[in-house]
Amino acid sequence: MTRTSTRAETRRPVGVRPPAPGPALxxxxxxxxxxxxxxxxxxxxxxxxxxxxxxxxxxxxxxQFPGQTHGEALDRTVRAAVAAEQAGLDSVWxxxxxxVPYGVCPNAATLAALLLGRTRRIGIGTAVSVLSTTHxxxxxxxxxxxxxxxxxxxxxxxxxxxxxxxLEVFGGGVDAFERGFPERLDLLLRWLRGTRVGAAGPQFxxxxxxxxxxxxxxxxxxxxxAWLGLDERTGTLRFPRxxxxxxxxxxxxxxxxxxxxxxxxxxxxxxxxxxxxxxPMLLGMHSGDEDKLHMLELYRSAWLAAGRGEExxxxxxxxxxxxxxxxxxxxxxxxxxxxxRAMPGWFEFGLGAHRTVDGRERKMRDPxxxxxxxxxxxxxxxxxxxxxxxxATAERTGIRRFALxxxxxxxxxxxxxxxxxxxxxVLPQLG
Numbered sequence: 001m002t003r004t005s006t007r008a009e010t011r012r013p014v015g016v017r018p019p020a021p022g023p024a025l026x027x028x029x030x031x032x033x034x035x036x037x038x039x040x041x042x043x044x045x046x047x048x049x050x051x052x053x054x055x056x057x058x059x060x061x062x063x064q065f066p067g068q069t070h071g072e073a074l075d076r077t078v079r080a081a082v083a084a085e086q087a088g089l090d091s092v093w094x095x096x097x098x099x100v101p102y103g104v105c106p107n108a109a110t111l112a113a114l115l116l117g118r119t120r121r122i123g124i125g126t127a128v129s130v131l132s133t134t135h136x137x138x139x140x141x142x143x144x145x146x147x148x149x150x151x152x153x154x155x156x157x158x159x160x161x162x163x164x165x166x167l168e169v170f171g172g173g174v175d176a177f178e179r180g181f182p183e184r185l186d187l188l189l190r191w192l193r194g195t196r197v198g199a200a201g202p203q204f205x206x207x208x209x210x211x212x213x214x215x216x217x218x219x220x221x222x223x224x225x226a227w228l229g230l231d232e233r234t235g236t237l238r239f240p241r242x243x244x245x246x247x248x249x250x251x252x253x254x255x256x257x258x259x260x261x262x263x264x265x266x267x268x269x270x271x272x273x274x275x276x277x278x279x280p281m282l283l284g285m286h287s288g289d290e291d292k293l294h295m296l297e298l299y300r301s302a303w304l305a306a307g308r309g310e311e312x313x314x315x316x317x318x319x320x321x322x323x324x325x326x327x328x329x330x331x332x333x334x335x336x337x338x339x340x341r342a343m344p345g346w347f348e349f350g351l352g353a354h355r356t357v358d359g360r361e362r363k364m365r366d367p368x369x370x371x372x373x374x375x376x377x378x379x380x381x382x383x384x385x386x387x388x389x390x391x392a393t394a395e396r397t398g399i400r401r402f403a404l405x406x407x408x409x410x411x412x413x414x415x416x417x418x419x420x421x422x423x424x425x426v427l428p429q430l431g
Contacts, residue, residue, distance in 0.1 A: 052318045052400045054390055054430040057091030058084040058419060059127060059285075059323055059403040062111075064101035065346045065410035073104045074111075076412040081115045083416045084406075085122040087423025092119075093127035093157065093323075093403040098166045102350025109142045109156075116150040125155030127282060127323065127403055128264045131184040132161045132177045133170040136204070140191035144215035147259035156192075157282050157321075158185065159264030165355040174357050176203065182273055185263070189277065192216075192258045215258035262321055268298050275302035278312075280319035285405065286370075288377045292322060292397045317398045324378040326404035328421040332381035339380060342410040343371040379404060383421065387429035 060080055064073040081092045094111050097103035105111050108126035115124050124146075129139055139158075146154040160181040167173055172180070183201050190197050192215045198208035263274040265281040274281050281299060283292055296317070303313050329335035344367035356362055379386035394400055406422065407415045 054394050055090040055401045056326075056390070056422065056427060056430070057089055057093055057123070057125075057321075057401070057403045058422075059093045059095070059405045060407060061095040061097075061103040061405065062105040063346055063350065063407055063410070064104050065342060066349050068410070070104045072412070076407060076415055077105065077111070078115065078118065079412065080407060080415050080419060081122075081124070082118055083419045084423075085119045087419050088427060089122065089419070089423055090401075091123035091125055091155070091403070093125045093321075095127055096130060098133070098164070098169070099355075100350055100353040102346075102353065109139065109146065112154060113142075113146055116146060116153060119153075121153075123153050123155060124150070125260075125262070125403075126157045127262075127321075128157040128159035130161035130166070131158050131181060131188065132172050133166045136184045136188035137191055137197070140188050140211075140215070141213070143192060143259050144211075144213045147215050148213055148217060152259070155260045155262065157262045157264065158188065159282070160270070162354070163356050163358070163360060165357050167357045177357075181270075185273065185277065189261075192261075218257065260319075262319070265295060265299075271295055271298045272302040275299045276306045278306075278308065278316070280316055280321065282321045282403075283323060283399075285323045285325060285374060285378070287322070289393055289396050292393070292399060296320075296397060296399075314398075318400050320399045321401045321403055322393065322397075322399045323403045324405065325374045325408055326379040326386060326406055326418070326422055326426070327375075327408055328379075328381075328383055328386055328418055328426060330382065332385055335380050335382070336375045338414070339375055339408045340368070340371055343374075343408050344368045346410060347371070379426070383425035383429065386422070386426045390426075390430065 058080060060077045062073050062077045064070060077094070084092050092115060094105060094108040094115070095103050096105050096108040096111075098106055108129050112124045112126060131139070139156075143154065143156040160177055161167075163174060163177050167177055176184070180203050183203050187197070187199055187201070187204055191211055195211050195214060195216070196208050197211055199206050261279050262282040263270065263277075263279045264284070265271045265274055266284055271281065275298075281295065283295060287295070300313060303316075304310075325339070327335040327339050329338065347365070347367035347370060351364055351367075354362065374380075379389045381389075390402060393402075404422070406419050409415060409418065
């Protein structure tokens with residue numbers, strides 16, 4: 001493995017030596033060259049550069065690349081999560097899908113339970129648990145269980161999913177996808193924050209019942225040695241967990257009890273839904289910096305319209321999570337070639353298997369062009385280039401938390417090596 005460069009010890013300021021610009025997906029009213037810090041009056045809601053650390057997590061889709069079995073894909077995910085903790089990453093984010101090889105994990109919360117048992121310090125989150133195909137109370141029970149038994153290491157990410165055949169199989173129907181997400185999210189929030197919950201809505205009607213287990217109970221706090229990463233037997237310092245600043249806040253700025261949450265946002269309606277409920281966003285891999293800025297502006301407008309203040313907005317901006325891709329190599333061309341060799345086949349193989357619930361037409365991105373786009377937008381290249389890309393995005397948008405797809409090579413050992421290099425050669429350069 002390449003040794004950490006001298007540059008890693010200099011802790012250079014955010015925004016210095018940004019990477020070359022990548023293409024933006026959609027035009028917005030906010031314009032600036034990629035990697036160029038925005039003027040202070042245009043970084044609405046952004047955290048100042050010296051107030052919050054950049055936190056890096058691994059985004060694991062349990063992707064089944066052509067020629068692999070389901071077990072091989074899941075084994076790679078489990079090993080990668082353990083490797084992420086050993087490498088000092090902040091978190092692991094797990095996706096869930098049904099009936100397609102794009103991702104073979106059907107329940108992210110269940111896999112999170114396994115990984116919380118296999119790890120000791122790293123945060124484990126769902127990215128995302130799909131509310132359109134699960135009962136909010138059932139998911140709330142799982143989330144509370146994981147929160148209370150993991151020393152608060154679990155984060156619940158939720159989203160509405162897509163218009164897939166899943167909706168018919170699990171009984172939610174297309175209405176659950178098109179109109180039902182706000183009701184489902186509100187029921188989930190009442191369950192996670194209350195003591196007794198009933199429902200009388202279009203989708204869910206049931207009498208008031210007791211919330212058990214109750215997520216609002218404070219989780220058991222880990223002892224100092226466990227948090228620092230000290231080996232229980234020898235006291236040897238291993239890999240300490242990255243500093244965290246991901247506390248969910250109420251409208252008045254007070255901490256919210258229960259597991260932290262994020263909401264996947266891919267549309268203006270989703271952004272409004274998250275902002276009105278005071279929840280941070282999870283932005284997708286397809287989003288470049290311009291798209292992120294546009295979503296942040298929409299979020300700010302909805303946040304202020306809901307009667308919340310600027311100080312709380314600045315604090316919650318640090319909790320937004322941006323999904324991306326990370327591939328580290330000694331040469332940028334080699335890192336890019338690794339992804340271009342593996343990911344297009346996975347996209348074609350995996351995304352091409354999606355079936356819509358009602359036969360509506362769906363357009364699939366060109367797999368090779370989409371891989372090229374991801375390489376342009378994200379941390380693909382040398383350790384220095386990867387760090388620069390992350391820091392430039394953090395500087396321009398104020399987003400400090402990243403969930404980076406590290407399994408783009410499709411190979412288990414290559415994935416573990418990639419995660420190790422992110423930890424040893426990229427993280428030290430983030431300051």
